[in-house]
Amino acid sequence: MSGDDEATGTAPVRRRVILTGISSRAWEHPADRGALAALRELRGFDDVLKALSGLWNERALRMEALGSAIRVDHRQYPRVYRLFAEAAATLDIAELPELYVQYDRSINGMCIGMSKPFIVINSGSLELLDDSELRCLLGHELGHLLSGHAVYRTMAMILHDWAARLSWLPVGSLALRAISAGLREWWRKAELSADRAGLLAGQDTHASLRLSMKLAGGGDLSEVDVTAFLEQAAEYDRAGDLRDSMIKIGMVLDRTHPLPVARAAELRNWIDSGEYQRILGGDYLRREDPRASSVREDVKSAADSYRETFARSQDPLVSLLRRLGDGAGDWVGTGAGRVRDWMGGGGRRRANGTQGSRTADPWSAATDPDEGQDDQPGDPR
Incomplete structure (x- = not known):
């Protein structure tokens, strides 16, 4: 059933599977999970985060949202509040975080804060997304919340700000820029994890792919085809020569989010892998699962994920490196x-x-x- 049918009421609403007690590890991208495990393992890291939180002034972030955006509840944006509650219930979140709508005509949202993260979405998301797509977006942000991404996202924002302020210091700036670049790479993988959470929250594969399409082309998809969009993603991966490969690297390095066509392809690959259906069937890690996570295993899974991506990619530069590696x-x-x-x-x-x-x-x-x-x-x- 499409999200449009649900929004217009022309078809019965499909019952979504409640993922009782699901752990965020069930949907996290291996590279995201490995980076999170490594960060959490650092001694004294929590103290550093608290210090950074004080410098960044998390209270100011919340006061800014409270003073310049609209807080969503059953009286303000009731449609959004209903979809938000539905997405949270599907992911088995008992306590809803604060949700705000800020004026911005683009499709976007963010989960920020350290001690008590909250979510902000743009008004353009309400205007351009149907119910299924908006539920997916809200589930995406709830996925960030459950994985603890907001903490490290805020840290990345701080380091980026520091790098800009200390640009006149050659050594200090280079070190901060290197750390910031590493955090952006993790952030891009965290977005892929959150895309999976959004799909699980809405349980509508077409709506999840449409969301990526609307991020790329806007709200009107009446003349856009999902299959053609995924073919475009494959062409982006393999097209051109080494010059195009270098251009693509430059395009991505400073981005905190993967490109929309790449996000759609990654989500389609995850669906095709069978993981999505396996989770809906009840086979997933629980929050209280007795199997303790291993930092070593998580880091190994992250390395394996990069290796598999390298082996699967049709990018000209990657293909050349792969051939050189085989020859060696x-x-x-x-x-x-x-x-x-x-x-x-x-x-x-x-x-x-x-x-x-x-x-x-x-x-x-x-x-x-x-x-x-x-x-x-x-x-x-």
Whole structure:
């Protein structure tokens, strides 16, 4: 059922699955989860955050929202409040955070604050999104809340501000800029996690993809096609040559959010992986799950995720690096076999009349575990 049908009341409302006790780890992107685990493991990090909170003055953020935006409740923006409560109930959130609507004609929202995070969405989201899409957006922000992203997002804002203020200091500014760049990379992965939370909150795959489309092209999708948009995302990934690859890197480096077409493709890949249906079927981590999280496992999963993305990408620069890596692996494997032969094994084989056959020596096998596999697997869609 589409979100438009739900908004207009032309079709019965589909019952959403309540994800009782679901942990944010169930939907978090591996790179996001690994970064969060590493940050939380740092000794004294909570004290640093408290100090930064005092410098940033979280009270000022809340007072600004209270004084310049509209706080949502059953009397003010009741439609938004209903969708907000529905999204929270689906993700099993008992206590709603404060929600504000600020005047801005673009589609956007944010979850900010450290001790008591709150959510702000733009008025353009109310104007341009139907009920299903807006529920998805609100679920996205609630996903940030449950993962604790607001804390680190606020920290990223502080460091970005510091880097700008200390730009006249060459060493200090470079260090802060490096940290800020790392946080932006994490932030982009955190957005992918929140996209998954938004999908789980609304449980409407078409609405989630439409939200990315509206982020790209505005509110009117009457002449836009989901399949064509996803094809566009695939073209963006593989199109052009090395110059285009460098342009894409430059485009993303200073962004806190992935590009809309990339977000849609990532969400479609997650749906196609079966994880979404598995969670709806009740197979997911609970908040009180006795299985303790392991920082080492989370960091390893993050590394595996980057490796899989690297292997799957059709970007020209990535394809070149992958081919160079395969060539290096073949060279190392061949070289290791020859050294092994030279150090004694080959002499005995030649004495036995085998002429140092490579098939008899496991060292001569290619060291690349992916040898013989397709570097560019077909689109699972």
